[in-house]
Amino acid sequence: MEDLTKILAEHLFFKGLSDDYLKLIVGCASNVKFGAGEMILKEGEEANNFYLIRSGKVSIQFKTPNKGPIIIETLGEGDILGWSWLIPPYIWHFDAKAVELTRMIALDGKCLRGKCEDDHNLGYELLKRFSEIIVKRLEATRLQLMDVYGNRF
C-alpha cells in the first residue's frame, strides 16, 4: 500500500491533491496486470473502474460491422484509462485491449463515485482533473478528424 501511495502521489494526475484525499483514493486502488491481447473493458458493460497505466500499451477501439475493430487511440505509460465511471450512465462506450503486457493501477470508480457524492470537494478535484484529460482527447480527436495528411492540407 505504501508503494501505491508513493506512485499515486507522484503522478501528474493526482498532483496537488491533499494527503487525506490521496489516502482515501489509495484505499480504492489495486495493482492489476493484463497480458497482450487481453480485454480490459468492453463496450456496453458497466463502468466501475479507471486505470493509471504504469507500463505497457492499451488500444481504445471501436467495433465496426464489416471491418472489425478500428483502433481510435493508443494509451501508454502515465496515461489514464477510462472516465465513464464518473459520468452517467456509467457504461463503457469503447473497448480497451492490452496491446502488450500492461501493468496498471485500478481505481474503484464505483466506490469513489459514492465518496464524491458525499464530499463535493473531492468530486470537484477529480472532475477538474478528468475534464483536462477529456479536453485534451477532444482536441486530439478534432485534429484526427481533420485528416491533416490528406490532400486538403
Place this chain on the structure above:
Amino acid sequence: MATVSEIKYVKKDDTRDPMFPALFEIKGFKRETKDTFTVEMIPKENSGKFVFQPGQFNMIYVFGVGEIPISISGNPDDTSLLVHTTRVVGNVTNAMSKLRRGDILGIRGPYGNSWPLDEAIGKDVVLVAGGIGLAPLRPALYKIVDEREKYNKVVLLYGTRTPADVLFRRELEQWRARFDLEVYVTVDRAMSGWKGNVGVVTTLISRSPFDPHNTIAYVCGPEIMMKFTATELQKRGVNDDRIFISLERNMKCGVGYCGHCQFGPFFVCKDGPIFKYSQVKDLIIKWEV
C-alpha cells in the same frame, strides 16, 4: 531604387543564371507508399556534385509539364546523388511519378535556408514530422546521426495517416534500433492488427523524454499540424525561439524576385523555408486574402 533590369542575380560558383535549370538524370526510382515516391538523380554537369544543406529545396522542372519546389530528402554528405521524395498532388508530381531511370529533369537550386543544426549542439533535439514532412527532415537526421556526439537526446516523433502510409519504413526501423535515438511512430487510424501507436503526433509530445528547457525542435508537416505541435511543445515548456518550422508557399522563382511566396514581411523561398515559430506564429493564424 533599382529597376528590375538592374537587379543582378546572385551568381553561384558556376556563374549560372539562377533561373536556368541544370540537367539531372534519374538513376533510381522508388515507390515509398501508394502516393509517395523517391527519385535519385545525378548531375549531368558541375563535376557530378550537388552540395546542399538539410532543409533546402530545389525547383524541379518536368519538361513540358511545369516546375515546382520540392525539399531535398537525401544525405547531405553524399554529394554524388540528389534525392527528392514527394507525394502525387498535382500535374507536375503526377508526371514525375511516371518518370523512370534515364529520364532527365531540370533542377534549380538548392534554395532557401537550412535547419539550424549548430543551434542544437549540446541540446536535446526533437524532430516532429507529419506525413510527407518526414522527407525534408531526413537530411537533418542523417547529419545528426552522423555527428551524434554533438547532441544530447535525439527524439523523432513521426505521425502519418495509416500504417500503409509510413514513409522510409526501413530507415525508421534502423533508427529505432539504435540505443542513442528515440523514435516514436503514430498513425491517425489503424485496424486491430496494428501493434504501434494510434493518435495524432501531438499526443506523443507530452510522453517524450526530452528536457524542454534545453531543447531545439524541428517541425515539418501540414501547417495545421505544425501549429498544434508548436502549441504542445510550448505547453511542455519549449520556447518559441527554439521551435523551427518549415513553411511552404507558392514558390516560383526560388530566389526572392517574383514575390509569389510572400508571407507577411518574408519571402518563403529566400528568408525560409525554415522559420523560428516566434517569427511566424502571428502570421499563421491570420486569414490570407
